[in-house]
Amino acid sequence: xxxxxxxxxxxxxxxxxxxxxxxxxxxxxxxxxxxxxxxxxxxxxxxxxxxxxxxxxxxxxxxxxxxxxxxxxxxxxxxxxxxxxxxxxxxxxxxxxxxxxxxxxxxxxxxxxxxxxxxxxxxxxxxxxxxxxxxxxxxxxxxxxxxxxxxxxxxxxxxxxxxxxxxxxxxxxxxxxxxx
Numbered sequence: 650x651x652x653x654x655x656x657x658x659x660x661x662x663x664x665x666x667x668x669x670x671x672x673x674x675x676x677x678x679x680x681x682x683x684x685x686x687x688x689x690x691x692x693x694x695x696x697x698x699x700x701x702x703x704x705x706x707x708x709x710x711x712x713x714x715x716x717x718x719x720x721x722x723x724x725x726x727x728x729x730x731x732x733x734x735x736x737x738x739x740x741x742x743x744x745x746x747x748x749x750x751x752x753x754x755x756x757x758x759x760x761x762x763x764x765x766x767x768x769x770x771x772x773x774x775x776x777x778x779x780x781x782x783x784x785x786x787x788x789x790x791x792x793x794x795x796x797x798x799x800x801x802x803x804x805x806x807x808x809x810x811x812x813x814x815x816x817x818x819x820x821x822x823x824x825x826x827x828x829x
Contacts, residue, residue, distance in 0.1 A: 653702050655806045658695040658713070658755045660723070660748075661817070662775070666794050667691050670725075670739065674777050677788045683735060683781035690815050693723075693775050695801060696755040699765040710803065712758040713821055720800075720823035721747030725775065726793040735781045738774035742790075747823075748773055751801060797826055 662670070667688040674685070701709070727740040741748075752771045760766045778785075802820040806813060 653700040654706065656698040656701045656706065656709075656818075657804055657806065658698070658759075658801060659692040659804050659815075660695060660798055660801055662691050662693070663796050666725075666796055669794060670775070670777070673792065678737065678778060678785060682785050683737060683778035685778055686776050690813065691775055691777075692804070692815065693773055695752040696759050697765075697767060698759050701764060705762055705764060706803075708762050709758065709764070710819055712762070713755065713801075713803065713819075716751070716754055716821065716823075718751055718754070718823055719747060720798050720826040721745040722795060722826065723748060723798050724793055724795045726790060728777075728787045728790075728792075729774075730781060730785060730787060732784060735779060736776055737778040737781050737785060737787075738776055740772070740774040744773050748798070751823075755801075799823055799826070 670691060671688045698709070723745065724741055724743070725739050727742045728738065729740065730737045749771070752773070756766055756771065800820050800822045802817045805816045805818055807816065808814075
């Protein structure tokens with residue numbers, strides 16, 4: 650009998666952007682600020698699904714494959730901290746309509762399929778640090794990483810040997826980018 654997997658839908662960051670963000674983080678946050686997220690694990694979560702059975706996973710994959718939405722350009726130009734959870738994040742000041750629509754569709758499909766959904770509203774972000782135990786100075790705006798989003802993916806989260814590992818299970822293309 651197959652076991653459930655801890656899954657989420659996400660956007661991957663281009664390798665070059667991951668590396669630029671890691672260098673930026675190193676320049677602005679001391680190593681002891683919190684638990685740093687590895688470059689390969691940087692992503693933007695669209696819908697957290699929690700523990701998903703193989704049957705529900707197949708249903709979600711089928712529904713995700715039906716999404717027909719244009720790609721969009723994502724501008725990562727904001728940063729902040731959630732003190733209660735100790736998360737330092739990067740985000741977008743003006744989320745593109747395509748991002749909000751994609752996340753909304755995936756979250757609605759997950760809820761209809763019986764997957765747990767956070768009651769929190771969607772706040773597009775990339776987690777940089779976890780367990781930041783105190784308020785940290787957040788760099789002033791003036792940074793911006795911009796890239797085209799042409800696909801989304803289903804990712805498995807595993808905790809192995811004291812480390813979190815994210816494994817993309819499947820990817821779906823978006824339609825050609827909308828002209829801005």
